[in-house]
Amino acid sequence: MKRMRRIIASVTAVMISCVVLSASDEKKNTNGHYWEWGWGVYYGTLMEPLDIARYDWSLINLGSIPANQKTLELLNKVLEINPQHKFLLRVWPIGGLSKLAENRYQMTLFDYFYCEGIKEKLFQKTKEQIEYFIKGLSKPESIDGISFLEELPASMSSNSWNRWKIGKPLPWDIKAFEKEIEKELGVPFDMMNPQHRLWWGKKYAEMLGDIHKVMKEASGGKKVFYWQQIAMVGTLDELKVGEPMIDKMGHSPVPIYYKDIVKPGFCDGIFGYPGNGMEERCVIPAEKINCLYFTQLSVPSFMRRLKWNDILDSVTKKDPRNIGTFVYAQNENARGVWNAVPWRDNNKAYTKISDYRMVGYFNKVGMKILEKELRPSVKFDYKIDGMKQGDFAHVFVQIFNPVNPSWYGGNANEATMKNLSVRLEVPEGYDLPQSNSAPPLLKLGDLKPYECIAGDWWLRKTSDAPSQVVVLKAIVTWNKGRSITLEARKSNEEIAAFQPHYIISNEEKWVEPAYRMPSFEPSVQIVPLSKELIAPELSSGYYNVKYNDVLYPDEVLVIGPGLKAELHQKTLFSEKICDFESDNQDGTIYDKGYLVYRTPKVATKAGKKYLFRLTGRASDGGNSLVVIIFTCGKDKKEISVLENKFSSETTTSETEVSVPELNGKGQIYMEMYFYRLNQKGSVTYKNFSFMAQEKPKDVSFKLQGRLGPLEKFFTIWQFRDNSEPDYHGKPKAIVKFFNPNETNSINDVRNLPYF
Incomplete structure (x- = not known):
C-alpha cells in the first residue's frame, strides 16, 4: 500500500506541475491565429495534384501512403501548382514494433515501456519520417505542423475507457503486460480503480511527451499537435465538479487532462471534431490552456450528428485558436438521409473526389488556381517525315474537355469551354494553301464537359530544301483570353490508340482515337478491380452494349467483335x-x-x-x-x-x-x-x-445490344454499371479496346499498371 500511495502522489505531482506550465502559457497571446491554415484536405491515395493544391493545406498521411519518391514527386507537384500550400505531417512509426496481433503488430503503450529496444526504434523511425520530407520537399517550410498518429489512443491501444464494461476481462493491451504492470503498481491492475486509470494516463502522457520532444527536435521546432479520437471519447477536462471519473457502466474519459500533453516546447495544439461534444472536448479546453486547434469537416452523413450548415458554422467559428479545418470524404451511398450534404442527388452515387471538389467550390477555395490550371487536353496527330516539295500531310489537333462539372459544383455550363478556337502556325518551308486546307484559325464554338473536337489542315511542303527541325504550333484559346500553346517538334506525332482507361464513376467519358485506322469492329476488355461490377455496359453515340450479369475481380469480360462475348479468368491480384x-x-x-x-x-x-x-x-x-x-x-x-x-x-x-x-x-x-x-x-x-480454375466460356447470350465500331477520327465512350464507387475512391474497373484481327490481348491483362 505504501508503494500504491507513492504512485498516486507521483500522479498528483505530475498534474500540479502541468498546471503551473499551463498557467504560464495562458499569458501568451494567440490572437491572429484564426484560419491561419484555412481549408485543408485529407489526402489519401489516387488524388490528382490539383485536387490537393487547390486547398490551403493537406495532410501527409504516413501509414496510409508511403514515404517514397513517388509521394515526394506528387507533393512537390502540389507546391509547384500552389507555392503557398501547407502540410500537416502525420507520422506513423509504430508498424512492426509489437507482437500483438490485436493492433496489427503496431506498437502499443506498454510495448513502449516494457519491451526492450522498442523506444529507440520508435524514435529512430519518427526522425527518419520527418527528415525524409523536410529534405525531400522543394519547400521544407511548407510543413507547418506534425502529428503523432491520429485518433489516439485508439490507434495504439484497446481504447477501452468508454467501451469496457463492469465484469468484462481486462482489455487485451493491459492483459498482455499484466505481470509487468503489477510489478510497477504493486497490485494487479483494476479497471474500476480510478487511481489505476490515472496511472495509465500518467504513463500515456509520459510517452507522448518523449515522442513530442523527438518530433520537435527532428523538425526544427515545428508545431506539434495531439490528435485524440474525441468523436468517441473525451478527456478529464469535460468532467463536471463532483462528477465521478468512472460511471455505473465502467466507462470514463481518457484519463488525462489536455494540460498533461500540451506543454511549451513539446506540443502546441489539439484536434476538434464537430457535433460530438466539440465545445466540451476541444473549444473550452483550448481556451483554458490557450492552445491552437484544428478540426475535421466530415462529408459522409453517418460521420456527423449535424446538418451541413451547422457543421460549417462549427468548423469556421471565429476563434483566435482555430487555425483551420480539413475536409474528409469517402464514397457514400447516402440517399434521402436527413443530414446529407445539399448537393446530393438521390439518383446518383458520389465519389470522394467529387465531394472534395464540391466542398471547395461552394466555399470558394482555390478558385483562382482552378482558373489557371483547368484546361483542355490538346494533342497532335500527323506524319511529315519523308515529304518532298509539293507533298501534303494531314495534320490534326484534337481538343478534349476533361473538366468534370464537380469542379464547379456540378454546373456543366461553368465547366464548358466557351468560344473555343485553335490556330495552327507552320514553320518556314510549309504552308496551308487555301485551295486545299482549312484556314489557320478555326473557330470551334463551345466545348461541353467530355466533348471532343478536332481541327484538321492539309500541310504542304513548299521547299525542296532538307527538312530541319519542324516546329508546329497549336494555339488554343477559350473563355475570353485563356490560352494554351502546344508545340510539336517531331516528324511523326501519333495519338496512341488502345490505351487502358481507369473508371472511378459512371459519369466519366473518354476518347478512343482512330486517326490512322479504317473504321472497324473492335473488341474490348472490361476488367473489374477490387469489387464486383453489376451489369456493366458501354455506350458510344447510338450504340450500347450491356452484360446482364455480375463480373467478379478474378474475371475478364471480352466483348466483340459485334455480338460476341467471352468470360476469361485472371489472377485475382495485379x-x-x-x-x-x-x-x-x-x-x-x-x-x-x-x-x-x-x-x-x-x-x-x-x-x-x-x-x-x-x-x-x-x-x-x-x-x-x-x-x-x-x-x-x-x-x-x-x-x-x-x-x-x-x-x-x-x-x-x-x-x-x-x-x-x-x-x-x-x-x-x-x-x-x-x-x-x-x-x-x-x-x-x-x-x-x-x-x-475455370476455362474461358462463351457468354454471348448474356449480352444486350451491340458493341459499336471505332470510327475515324475518334469516338467518345462511356462506362456504366450498377455497383457503387469504390469505398476509398480507387478505380473500380479498367476498360481497354483492342483490334481482334491483330492481337488477343487477354494475356496482357496482368501487365496493366494498376488493379
Whole structure:
C-alpha cells in the first residue's frame, strides 16, 4: 500500500506541475491565429495534384501512403501548382514494433515501456519520417505542423475507457503486460480503480511527451499537435465538479487532462471534431490552456450528428485558436438521409473526389488556381517525315474537355469551354494553301464537359530544301483570353490508340482515337478491380452494349467483335501485388517482424476454387506462412496455407483454395496475410498467383445490344454499371479496346499498371 500511495502522489505531482506550465502559457497571446491554415484536405491515395493544391493545406498521411519518391514527386507537384500550400505531417512509426496481433503488430503503450529496444526504434523511425520530407520537399517550410498518429489512443491501444464494461476481462493491451504492470503498481491492475486509470494516463502522457520532444527536435521546432479520437471519447477536462471519473457502466474519459500533453516546447495544439461534444472536448479546453486547434469537416452523413450548415458554422467559428479545418470524404451511398450534404442527388452515387471538389467550390477555395490550371487536353496527330516539295500531310489537333462539372459544383455550363478556337502556325518551308486546307484559325464554338473536337489542315511542303527541325504550333484559346500553346517538334506525332482507361464513376467519358485506322469492329476488355461490377455496359453515340450479369475481380469480360462475348479468368491480384510491390526480380527479403505483407481486400463468391502458387525461399530458421481471411458482413473465416514450405533454394509451392460459405449478408471478400513464420530468420517472398480454375466460356447470350465500331477520327465512350464507387475512391474497373484481327490481348491483362 505504501508503494500504491507513492504512485498516486507521483500522479498528483505530475498534474500540479502541468498546471503551473499551463498557467504560464495562458499569458501568451494567440490572437491572429484564426484560419491561419484555412481549408485543408485529407489526402489519401489516387488524388490528382490539383485536387490537393487547390486547398490551403493537406495532410501527409504516413501509414496510409508511403514515404517514397513517388509521394515526394506528387507533393512537390502540389507546391509547384500552389507555392503557398501547407502540410500537416502525420507520422506513423509504430508498424512492426509489437507482437500483438490485436493492433496489427503496431506498437502499443506498454510495448513502449516494457519491451526492450522498442523506444529507440520508435524514435529512430519518427526522425527518419520527418527528415525524409523536410529534405525531400522543394519547400521544407511548407510543413507547418506534425502529428503523432491520429485518433489516439485508439490507434495504439484497446481504447477501452468508454467501451469496457463492469465484469468484462481486462482489455487485451493491459492483459498482455499484466505481470509487468503489477510489478510497477504493486497490485494487479483494476479497471474500476480510478487511481489505476490515472496511472495509465500518467504513463500515456509520459510517452507522448518523449515522442513530442523527438518530433520537435527532428523538425526544427515545428508545431506539434495531439490528435485524440474525441468523436468517441473525451478527456478529464469535460468532467463536471463532483462528477465521478468512472460511471455505473465502467466507462470514463481518457484519463488525462489536455494540460498533461500540451506543454511549451513539446506540443502546441489539439484536434476538434464537430457535433460530438466539440465545445466540451476541444473549444473550452483550448481556451483554458490557450492552445491552437484544428478540426475535421466530415462529408459522409453517418460521420456527423449535424446538418451541413451547422457543421460549417462549427468548423469556421471565429476563434483566435482555430487555425483551420480539413475536409474528409469517402464514397457514400447516402440517399434521402436527413443530414446529407445539399448537393446530393438521390439518383446518383458520389465519389470522394467529387465531394472534395464540391466542398471547395461552394466555399470558394482555390478558385483562382482552378482558373489557371483547368484546361483542355490538346494533342497532335500527323506524319511529315519523308515529304518532298509539293507533298501534303494531314495534320490534326484534337481538343478534349476533361473538366468534370464537380469542379464547379456540378454546373456543366461553368465547366464548358466557351468560344473555343485553335490556330495552327507552320514553320518556314510549309504552308496551308487555301485551295486545299482549312484556314489557320478555326473557330470551334463551345466545348461541353467530355466533348471532343478536332481541327484538321492539309500541310504542304513548299521547299525542296532538307527538312530541319519542324516546329508546329497549336494555339488554343477559350473563355475570353485563356490560352494554351502546344508545340510539336517531331516528324511523326501519333495519338496512341488502345490505351487502358481507369473508371472511378459512371459519369466519366473518354476518347478512343482512330486517326490512322479504317473504321472497324473492335473488341474490348472490361476488367473489374477490387469489387464486383453489376451489369456493366458501354455506350458510344447510338450504340450500347450491356452484360446482364455480375463480373467478379478474378474475371475478364471480352466483348466483340459485334455480338460476341467471352468470360476469361485472371489472377485475382495485379502483377504489382503478386510481386509484393517490389522491382527486385529475386524477391523481397523480410527479416524483421511477423506480418510482412498484406494484400488488398477483393470480392469473390462462395464455392469458387483457386490455385494458389507461391515462390520464395528462407534461411536461418525462417519460413513461409499465409493466412487467408474471408469475410461477409459480420461473419468471418480464416485458413492457414503453405506453412513452412520454403527451403534455402528458391522453390514454388501450390495448393487449392476453396471459398467457404459464410452466414453474413452481402458480398464475400478475401484478403491474404503473409508472415515470417515464428518471427525467426528471414523469408524471401518472390511472387505468387491466385488463379480461378475455370476455362474461358462463351457468354454471348448474356449480352444486350451491340458493341459499336471505332470510327475515324475518334469516338467518345462511356462506362456504366450498377455497383457503387469504390469505398476509398480507387478505380473500380479498367476498360481497354483492342483490334481482334491483330492481337488477343487477354494475356496482357496482368501487365496493366494498376488493379
